[in-house]
Amino acid sequence: MPIEIKFNAQGQSLGLRLSRSFAPTLKEDPTEAEVISHKLLIRAGFIRKLSAGIYSLLPFGLRSLRKLERIIRQEMDRAGALELLLPTVQPGELWKESGRWKYYGKELLRFHDRHNRDYIIGPTHEEVITDLARREIHSWRDLPMNLYQIQTKFRDEIRPRFGLMRGREFIMKDAYSFDADEAGAEQSYRAMYEAYNLIFQNCGLKFAVVEADSGAIGGSSSHEFMVLAKTGEDNLIFCDCGFAANQEKAELKDYATLAPEEMNQALEKIYTPNCHHVPELAALLDIPTGRIIKTLAFNAAGNPLLTLIPGDRKINLTKLKNACNGAEPRLLTPEETEKITGAPLGFIGPIKTKLRVLADLGVKRLDGGVIGAGEADWHYRHARPDRDFKVNQWLDLAIAENGDPCPRCGQPLSTQRGIEVGHIFKLGAKYSHALGALYSRADGLEAPLIMGCYGIGLGRTLAAAVEQNHDHNGIIWPLPLAPYEAAVLPLQVQNKNMTSAAETLFQELLNARVETVLDDRDERPGLKFKDADLIGYPFRITISEKSLALGQVELKRRNTQEITMLPLTSAAAVITQLRNETGITA
Numbered sequence: 001m002p003i004e005i006k007f008n009a010q011g012q013s014l015g016l017r018l019s020r021s022f023a024p025t026l027k028e029d030p031t032e033a034e035v036i037s038h039k040l041l042i043r044a045g046f047i048r049k050l051s052a053g054i055y056s057l058l059p060f061g062l063r064s065l066r067k068l069e070r071i072i073r074q075e076m077d078r079a080g081a082l083e084l085l086l087p088t089v090q091p092g093e094l095w096k097e098s099g100r101w102k103y104y105g106k107e108l109l110r111f112h113d114r115h116n117r118d119y120i121i122g123p124t125h126e127e128v129i130t131d132l133a134r135r136e137i138h139s140w141r142d143l144p145m146n147l148y149q150i151q152t153k154f155r156d157e158i159r160p161r162f163g164l165m166r167g168r169e170f171i172m173k174d175a176y177s178f179d180a181d182e183a184g185a186e187q188s189y190r191a192m193y194e195a196y197n198l199i200f201q202n203c204g205l206k207f208a209v210v211e212a213d214s215g216a217i218g219g220s221s222s223h224e225f226m227v228l229a230k231t232g233e234d235n236l237i238f239c240d241c242g243f244a245a246n247q248e249k250a251e252l253k254d255y256a257t258l259a260p261e262e263m264n265q266a267l268e269k270i271y272t273p274n275c276h277h278v279p280e281l282a283a284l285l286d287i288p289t290g291r292i293i294k295t296l297a298f299n300a301a302g303n304p305l306l307t308l309i310p311g312d313r314k315i316n317l318t319k320l321k322n323a324c325n326g327a328e329p330r331l332l333t334p335e336e337t338e339k340i341t342g343a344p345l346g347f348i349g350p351i352k353t354k355l356r357v358l359a360d361l362g363v364k365r366l367d368g369g370v371i372g373a374g375e376a377d378w379h380y381r382h383a384r385p386d387r388d389f390k391v392n393q394w395l396d397l398a399i400a401e402n403g404d405p406c407p408r409c410g411q412p413l414s415t416q417r418g419i420e421v422g423h424i425f426k427l428g429a430k431y432s433h434a435l436g437a438l439y440s441r442a443d444g445l446e447a448p449l450i451m452g453c454y455g456i457g458l459g460r461t462l463a464a465a466v467e468q469n470h471d472h473n474g475i476i477w478p479l480p481l482a483p484y485e486a487a488v489l490p491l492q493v494q495n496k497n498m499t500s501a502a503e504t505l506f507q508e509l510l511n512a513r514v515e516t517v518l519d520d521r522d523e524r525p526g527l528k529f530k531d532a533d534l535i536g537y538p539f540r541i542t543i544s545e546k547s548l549a550l551g552q553v554e555l556k557r558r559n560t561q562e563i564t565m566l567p568l569t570s571a572a573a574v575i576t577q578l579r580n581e582t583g584i585t586a
């Protein structure tokens with residue numbers, strides 16, 4: 001029966017016969033895939049690997065991507081942002097102007113053209129957009145302005161992995177706002193914050209917005225949008241009061257330590273042979289690990305330093321980095337530690353050291369404990385800050401853990417894992433200063449443009465959707481991101497009545513603008529069911545000999561597994577209504 005083709009808003013056909021499709025499904029998990037989304041996107045025929053961190057999107061993968069693009073465009077445009085498309089290849093000169101040529105490191109893919117000029121493939125577009133702005137935005141009348149694109153980036157990640165989650169080549173929506181002043185920039189930032197909330201809501205994903213680390217700049221000038229999934233790489237901290245932060249950044253105030261020591265106990269040197277680690281030392285001395293003050297040696301921008309933290313806590317490297325004015329702290333190797341401190345790892349300590357000492361506030365509350373003696377096989381007991389050793393800086397250095405007090409309200413914090421899919425950031429005048437992007441104010445004076453940047457990883461969002469929504473049979477697409485919303489499965493394609501009933505239903509669904517595949521392949525029912533579950537169409541409609549005899553079809557919803565029998569004649573109407581309940585139509 002000839003089917004009348006209908007098109008969705010992207011100009012794509014609403015329907016597909018699976019006999020004419022290219023969605024190569026696999027029975028087995030691909031060996032190179034470690035995480036669920038990577039396995040399932042390959043097995044369900046959405047992606048194929050070309051090279052490390054570089055993937056082809058097959059037709060089903062591209063359809064899901066187009067849906068996500070549409071959701072993103074709608075909210076970006078609603079927020080007043082304007083879409084453009086910047087080049088992927090960028091002159092190295094611009095990166096030298098901004099200073100990032102030096103500091104971006106090996107993630108930046110550099111090459112020469114035939115004239116031996118430096119070029120890069122864009123990992124991000126601050127330089128290019130600021131260059132455009134300095135040429136084209138001249139007056140306060142042009143502001144505010146927010147420009148965005150959906151485009152391929154390249155970052156030569158050290159460890160590309162997990163398929164679309166951390167690729168080297170990947171598609172990003174990046175937006176850049178330009179304002180006259182901080183107040184304007186704050187409004188642009190808020191608008192993007194709202195738009196991002198709507199985007200991830202419209203994708204049908206469970207997500208959280210957390211305060212992210214914004215480096216040495218400080219303040220809440222950066223938020224991350226996190227899809228919640230047990231398999232996420234990021235640890236997130238939440239409180240019922242609404243506080244939410246990335247563990248990297250979560251501030252920690254007055255967490256519980258052991259009670260302070262008796263004030264007047266004298267410093268005592270104790271023999272602790274071979275006790276290199278906190279648990280061994282605690283066992284030997286028969287004290288809790290929280291009574292030990294752990295000393296670690298780092299190097300930040302060429303300067304060695306010591307950090308002190310209670311033995312039952314972990315040090316937060318992001319907080320340490322911020323305390324070092326943004327210089328990446330590197331834990332010294334055992335050899336370096338011994339060379340610089342004079343003691344082997346496990347026995348180093350702050351007493352009589354010449355190095356700068358940064359200590360966590362928990363150590364202050366502990367006010368005394370066991371600490372490395374700065375000499376192999378020895379520690380001190382009852383070592384008290386200020387009395388026995390000097391601390392150059394007291395600060396919050398510990399990682400916030402489950403049960404720690406919320407920095408806002410003091411109630412216990414809980415942790416969850418998430419996947420960063422979006423990141424919004426206030427840039428201030430960083431790039432406009434470096435590249436000289438100035439505009440003239442109403443009073444005639446020149447001022448730098450105040451910028452913000454806003455990114456969403458599209459491939460990572462699709463992968464995160466799969467991490468959050470799957471079972472042992474396959475993907476459970478949230479309706480808005482499913483490549484097709486419904487699949488019609490006639491189980492015996494030789495049966496003419498069955499085929500004709502299936503095609504009629506297929507046409508009715510297309511007429512109602514439900515994106516549908518017709519599984520017209522001459523395959524066993526078992527294989528059709530398996531593929532439908534693996535690909536994860538939200539609605540599966542089966543026509544068997546038995547159901548046909550009753551004038552019925554079987555509807556199975558992928559998310560709830562709920563099965564209902566529907567009259568053949570009203571099936572399309574019922575499914576259309578169920579689909580429309582989500583509020584998103586083709």
Ligand code: ATP
Nearest residue numbers: 164165166167170172420421422423455456457460
């Ligand atoms: P990450 O900390 O995961 O490396 P990032 O801070 O480098 O991320 P941004 O520069 O803020 O990321 O990029 C914006 C968005 O682009 C991220 O929120 C993420 O969704 C996506 N993204 C970044 N790197 C990759 C990658 N290698 N593969 C896929 N998506 C990515």
Ligand code: MG
Nearest residue numbers: 107155157166
């Ligand atoms: Mg990165």
